[in-house]
Amino acid sequence: MEKCRFHEVKVSAPSKVILFGEHAVVYGMTAVAASLDLRTRMRIKPHKSRILVNFPDVGLKESWSPEQLKTLFQHKPNTEILDVNYVYLDLIHNFLKTESSDLRMASVICFLYLYSLIMDEVGIVPMEILVESEIPLGAGLGSSAALSVCLSAGLIGVLHQVQGYEKSIFEYTSSSIQKEVCGFAFLSEKILHGTPSGIDNSISTYGGMCRFEKGNLEPVRLERNLRILLINTNTFRNTKDLVERVGEKRVKYPDIVKPILESIHAISEQFLTSIQEYNQDLNEKKFYKILEDLMDTNQSLLTGLGVSHPTLDDVCRTLKKLGIVGKLTGAGGGGFALAVLPPSISGKTVLVAKDLLETKGYTCYQADIGVNGYVIEVVK
Incomplete structure (x- = not known):
């Protein structure tokens, strides 16, 4: 050359x-x-x-x-x-x-x-x-x-x-x-x-x-890719402000906020344990049930910290009506929500979910993770 x-x-x-x-x-x-x-x-x-x-x-x-x-x-x-x-x-x-x-x-x-x-x-x-x-x-x-x-x-x-x-x-x-x-x-x-x-x-x-x-x-x-639905609420959020807000609450109410943060940490660790078990021999249906429980609890804890948003709450409610569990991802206050899609969920249900969310003015993306x-x- x-x-x-x-x-x-x-x-x-x-x-x-x-x-x-x-x-x-x-x-x-x-x-x-x-x-x-x-x-x-x-x-x-x-x-x-x-x-x-x-x-x-x-x-x-x-x-x-x-x-x-x-x-x-x-x-x-x-x-x-x-x-x-x-x-x-x-x-x-x-x-x-x-x-x-x-x-x-x-x-x-x-x-x-x-x-x-x-x-x-x-x-x-x-x-x-x-x-x-x-x-x-x-x-x-x-x-x-x-x-x-x-x-x-x-x-x-x-x-x-x-x-x-x-x-x-x-x-x-x-x-x-x-x-x-x-x-x-x-x-x-x-x-x-x-x-x-x-x-x-x-x-x-x-x-x-x-x-x-x-x-x-x-x-x-991660032995198997996980499919997710990402939902952009198209609501602007300021990451720095949200982090500072949680920090102020942590100082003001340490006995309340610190246990919430520790619980969020415990959810992450439980998810990692479940991934290890899923890579070995954990039943697929059981794994996704654990995953849904963790996501639902995590969203409630983040809401307790004050970093959710009416649009994120609306996304989670809309998904739940179709049997899909969602949570915010990132700083919160708007931005994105995500939902993990189990292999058992039908393509029709996913389409219905996307149609409902997009009718409300949100933008949906379906993608693999890992x-x-x-x-x-x-x-x-």
Whole structure:
């Protein structure tokens, strides 16, 4: 392959959903999260002369000449330390003539930062990047992490081709390559969110399900995919305000709130125990009955904390009339609810549920959880 040429790269990465542990996780207790088969997809193709990014989901298209980027990239930080260099980040903001608060440009900022680090060894390689996503933006499902993982894996895929790696990202899913993808994606998440937990980019990189406690991620073996129905209440919520509200209640009424949080933690742990039993020989019907009980109880506890919302309550009531158990996911106060769909439930019942919910102004998504992390291929 001639220098600085490569074949088209296709990469996708999943979003994430929190199943159990909302708000308790803030206080060092257990949460359970899983990859969600709503994916961000990216294509990277060679370009004759420019570096072009196209994000149609947010109506954004930008391009630069290698000469323009060469001047900017002279100031890039040392690649040995994967942490945000805020001086360099400010230079990127100035280069793009955008404020740090401009969320629409955030994806481009992350692209330029990662491009300058990952492609450092081979210089500026002209390319065209197209990104499309099935993940609702800003809804707490890890849309930014999925983009960050796609950028990281996709650019590494280009680098491996240009350098002629025999053990490239396309043929080898080694832990070292996954760790590299996850590391650059985490850097991108820091640029976007300041101090992220790392749970979103880890789930999007590795896929599957994980136990998360005190900043530590532990993979959870899941023998069978679980199907869920996700319901967007289309009600705006402020995660920071909701977390602060629970914190204030915890200080004001410790004897009431702490036991609620501990019960939420216990639900997460019971779910993990049930998953282990289900992987072995637990009867499917019994497993889903336990799961429904845990979800129902968890929703009641979250309501007791004051983080539910009339729309979330309405979703749960509507589902319950059809024999489906739902709960909020994420911070609450609006946002998303989820319901696990047992294999025994009929397709007709699911359609009826979706019709009823969408008639009320909600948006429904049906997806598998515990799916693969990033998937990458070279198109020849």
